[in-house]
Amino acid sequence: MMGxxxxxxxxxxxxxxxxxxxxxxxxxxxxxxxxxxxxxxxxVDVGIGHxxxxxxxxxxxxFSLLNTDNNIFADVSGxxxxxxxxxxxxxxxxxxxxxxxxxxxxxxxxxxxxxxTKKSLEYLxxxxxxxxxxxxxxxxxxxxxxxxxxxxxVFMSFIIKKYSEKPLSCIAMLALLIILYSLxxxxxxxxxxxxxxxxxxxxxxxxxxxxxxxxxxxxxxGSGMVYAxxxxxxxxxxxxxxxxxxxxxxxxxxxxxxxxxxxxxxNLVTQTMNYLSALVRLMFPLELLRLGLKYxxxxxxxxxxxxxxxxxxxxxxxxxxxxxxxxxxxxxYVFLPNTL
Numbered sequence: 001m002m003g004x005x006x007x008x009x010x011x012x013x014x015x016x017x018x019x020x021x022x023x024x025x026x027x028x029x030x031x032x033x034x035x036x037x038x039x040x041x042x043x044v045d046v047g048i049g050h051x052x053x054x055x056x057x058x059x060x061x062x063f064s065l066l067n068t069d070n071n072i073f074a075d076v077s078g079x080x081x082x083x084x085x086x087x088x089x090x091x092x093x094x095x096x097x098x099x100x101x102x103x104x105x106x107x108x109x110x111x112x113x114x115x116x117t118k119k120s121l122e123y124l125x126x127x128x129x130x131x132x133x134x135x136x137x138x139x140x141x142x143x144x145x146x147x148x149x150x151x152x153x154v155f156m157s158f159i160i161k162k163y164s165e166k167p168l169s170c171i172a173m174l175a176l177l178i179i180l181y182s183l184x185x186x187x188x189x190x191x192x193x194x195x196x197x198x199x200x201x202x203x204x205x206x207x208x209x210x211x212x213x214x215x216x217x218x219x220x221x222g223s224g225m226v227y228a229x230x231x232x233x234x235x236x237x238x239x240x241x242x243x244x245x246x247x248x249x250x251x252x253x254x255x256x257x258x259x260x261x262x263x264x265x266x267n268l269v270t271q272t273m274n275y276l277s278a279l280v281r282l283m284f285p286l287e288l289l290r291l292g293l294k295y296x297x298x299x300x301x302x303x304x305x306x307x308x309x310x311x312x313x314x315x316x317x318x319x320x321x322x323x324x325x326x327x328x329x330x331x332x333y334v335f336l337p338n339t340l
Contacts, residue, residue: 031137049143
């Protein structure tokens, strides 16, 4: 097997990681070319990183335990801008310079993460890693909130892997990480806790019953119930929070990829229906194809994620290849940003 980059094991094509290493620079080049040509107007020209730069240059940004420093340009995260300020030891002063720096650091981090996984990759692992490298270099490795969010999921994956045999310790560590990120950066990260609780209940149900169809039904219905409960609790604490959450979901913004809600009412039931419909539309975003060829990458990335999710449920996926059942058994290390 030495020297080979592709070999056949049984009836499956298997790639060595050398294949991925060889095409990695090409993938980064393709991703950046797409970002600064096809997607420049949507991603680069209006990127929040420009506001970050202005804040770093013109504002006295301070670190706050509760992320209360909102009095900076464009209302971007004070703590995040503070971190970028302190890490700017190269004295970078342009959006492109920051992007080059973050791209190099981000790909090095990915390399060391992937380097510590299995030496050979089943074809689905290989496809997912290729899509992941392309997508993070298009959407995430730039001056924005995404690098911090990717680090959050890397930390989560590390905790899950390290404490997989100690469920209580794993849950406690994940909860602490979510709470810390919620306090320092994004309050809405706290919503992961009730949805994680739902996932644990569904996991126990599947272990006892092995009924895949009912698992999917319960997942959708349970997600709607958890969302409605969180929205109701927000209204109970402060009605202004409830109406602000509704306003954000139904507001009109200048974005081609915005999901137009089915209902504009502020009723709890209709908003829950909006949420459930958004789940399905995000998993199968075929409606984006009407916007032109440049949105095909959005559709492809999300369908790959959907493919992985459905296979994890044991439902399979109607596409041109059969997904090996072993691929979701702790063997894939992929971090995909939420790009839609």
